[in-house]
Amino acid sequence: MELRHLVHAKSLADEGSFRVAAAKLGLTQPALTKSIQALEAEVGVRLFDRSRKGIAPTAAGAALLRRATGLLDGMADLQAELRAIRGGRLGKVRAGLGPVPAKLVLAPSMERFVRDGMGIEISTEIGSASDLALKVARGELDFLIASLAEDLPIEGIETTLVGTMPLALLARHDHPVLAEGLPGAEALDRFPILGGRIPVTSHRRIAAGGYRPLLACDDYDVIGRVALNSDALVVATPALTRMGWPYSELAPLPLPASWPDDRRVAQLYLATREGKTMSPAAAEVVAEFRRQLDVALI
Amino acid sequence: MELRHLVHAKSLADEGSFRVAAAKLGLTQPALTKSIQALEAEVGVRLFDRSRKGIAPTAAGAALLRRATGLLDGMADLQAELRAIRGGRLGKVRAGLGPVPAKLVLAPSMERFVRDGMGIEISTEIGSASDLALKVARGELDFLIASLAEDLPIEGIETTLVGTMPLALLARHDHPVLAEGLPGAEALDRFPILGGRIPVTSHRRIAAGGYRPLLACDDYDVIGRVALNSDALVVATPALTRMGWPYSELAPLPLPASWPDDRRVAQLYLATREGKTMSPAAAEVVAEFRRQLDVALI
DNA sequence: GGACATTACGCTCTCCGTAATGATA
DNA sequence: TATCATTACGGAGAGCGTAATGTCC
Numbered sequence: 001m002e003l004r005h006l007v008h009a010k011s012l013a014d015e016g017s018f019r020v021a022a023a024k025l026g027l028t029q030p031a032l033t034k035s036i037q038a039l040e041a042e043v044g045v046r047l048f049d050r051s052r053k054g055i056a057p058t059a060a061g062a063a064l065l066r067r068a069t070g071l072l073d074g075m076a077d078l079q080a081e082l083r084a085i086r087g088g089r090l091g092k093v094r095a096g097l098g099p100v101p102a103k104l105v106l107a108p109s110m111e112r113f114v115r116d117g118m119g120i121e122i123s124t125e126i127g128s129a130s131d132l133a134l135k136v137a138r139g140e141l142d143f144l145i146a147s148l149a150e151d152l153p154i155e156g157i158e159t160t161l162v163g164t165m166p167l168a169l170l171a172r173h174d175h176p177v178l179a180e181g182l183p184g185a186e187a188l189d190r191f192p193i194l195g196g197r198i199p200v201t202s203h204r205r206i207a208a209g210g211y212r213p214l215l216a217c218d219d220y221d222v223i224g225r226v227a228l229n230s231d232a233l234v235v236a237t238p239a240l241t242r243m244g245w246p247y248s249e250l251a252p253l254p255l256p257a258s259w260p261d262d263r264r265v266a267q268l269y270l271a272t273r274e275g276k277t278m279s280p281a282a283a284e285v286v287a288e289f290r291r292q293l294d295v296a297l298i
Numbered sequence: 299m300e301l302r303h304l305v306h307a308k309s310l311a312d313e314g315s316f317r318v319a320a321a322k323l324g325l326t327q328p329a330l331t332k333s334i335q336a337l338e339a340e341v342g343v344r345l346f347d348r349s350r351k352g353i354a355p356t357a358a359g360a361a362l363l364r365r366a367t368g369l370l371d372g373m374a375d376l377q378a379e380l381r382a383i384r385g386g387r388l389g390k391v392r393a394g395l396g397p398v399p400a401k402l403v404l405a406p407s408m409e410r411f412v413r414d415g416m417g418i419e420i421s422t423e424i425g426s427a428s429d430l431a432l433k434v435a436r437g438e439l440d441f442l443i444a445s446l447a448e449d450l451p452i453e454g455i456e457t458t459l460v461g462t463m464p465l466a467l468l469a470r471h472d473h474p475v476l477a478e479g480l481p482g483a484e485a486l487d488r489f490p491i492l493g494g495r496i497p498v499t500s501h502r503r504i505a506a507g508g509y510r511p512l513l514a515c516d517d518y519d520v521i522g523r524v525a526l527n528s529d530a531l532v533v534a535t536p537a538l539t540r541m542g543w544p545y546s547e548l549a550p551l552p553l554p555a556s557w558p559d560d561r562r563v564a565q566l567y568l569a570t571r572e573g574k575t576m577s578p579a580a581a582e583v584v585a586e587f588r589r590q591l592d593v594a595l596i
Numbered sequence: 597g598g599a600c601a602t603t604a605c606g607c608t609c610t611c612c613g614t615a616a617t618g619a620t621a
Numbered sequence: 622t623a624t625c626a627t628t629a630c631g632g633a634g635a636g637c638g639t640a641a642t643g644t645c646c
Contacts, residue, residue: 030627030628031612033626034612034628037627043380044384045578060384060578063379074368074369078362083341280343327600329637350601
């Protein structure tokens, strides 16, 4: 017994005529006759009484039709659900974001998801890239967008480059360094430098260049507030200054010429679990995040 | 999307391996691969992540499997119900019985249905053949077993002969007619005759023969009790005397030679609604009634 | 190299359409 | 005779099996 048979039987019962039912099903009359005959032969019971006055289900036919309706509705529901899942309109997404990408994309993306009222449940976790990368590898997060150091390969994740952030030094508008012109290595040496927690090797490289991040912190709100109320400089992408207070109160300064070449930009990666197909909902969220990222990084 | 796809997906998820699932399904590995691929292509979503460690459903796959289980169970239920209906083990049957057939078959048949504990709901209606035949024609009864006069054709029913009852005169054991030897026409004239309500034309024939049913009644218990406590004779089949009190107290006498030929036996007919397929449950009840009828009429 | 899954290819069986044949008012 | 259902027959496609090809340990 196939679903087709149920559809045919239901249509026949609804229309009360082989001819009409066949037409509505897009079949010819003989095809419907044979389909019903085959069904009756399979179940071994006559399902419809034929007469010139019309077609009427027998007791067995009525029993079949009662259940068929529910089954066909169930199939329709299943297909609708799969269509929604395919379209990324349904599902649960657990997203990981590094602190900077979170500041760049989270608010506008969330506004959009809320506004469009889609069926996606999103839970975001903001944290250090290495912590979250481990969660991705363990399947606790569907994906992660963060500044992953190339030299920190993590078992069980796949990465894709999704953006390159230029870096700059951010200083409060009335910072003394602005009055002194472009910051040379000496000037920088006089002020504390704030930034996110970065991989140990990068730390070493920067230290080798004579720069010392005084405050390494994953909370860029904290970093920004400190920069506003002190002489500290922030190493970050200038895009942050367009993302509202407190960074709107900071001005970007070019990095000094002596700044290490491989720290003049930060690479943003999308990390996913190896061998795991991303759900369409997750893909939809990733796409939205990347859109907002492109906007933020113009 | 066909049920086969759901079965395949479920088996694959359960077994966690194409090879094992295919074997359990009685398929070859390539066939299962293609089936799953076709399903994924149709819904447009990857349903299973393949890796050497095994097969794991994606979010979409899990959603499909959740619903698939219910749908497949529903199909199994439907098929079981149809099997039960086909086997006559399930259904509602509304049976009509003439008064005599009712006395002959009802008690032993009901005992059997109750004893075997089948799923058939039987409701019986005992009454005059013509009343019940109308109900059959209107679809209010599934069938009727009664002594239908051939000359009383009713629109919309089909009849089948299911038995021939010899008729006799039944008299109480100490009835005066027994002392007088075989009842001649004259002897009969001296005693009232009781019988069921019979068609008008038969009435006329009997009257033409000089016989007059004094009490025409559809309740054979009443008739039997009257015969026990009076000099009345009952026109009925001798089989009744084997069906317990009060008929066990009556003795059969041969009909007199002058009794009309076409009233020496009564024909029992099965009447069903024209053009309506009898449900297997009804057919089962009919079969049981006919078995008991054969036993009663030896 | 061995244990898997996937692709390639050919066969068969099912299902549908067209045409012919009832059946009934 | 007209309308509807059923039977007869032929063709296209779906699904399976066998065999060949990847692919990862």
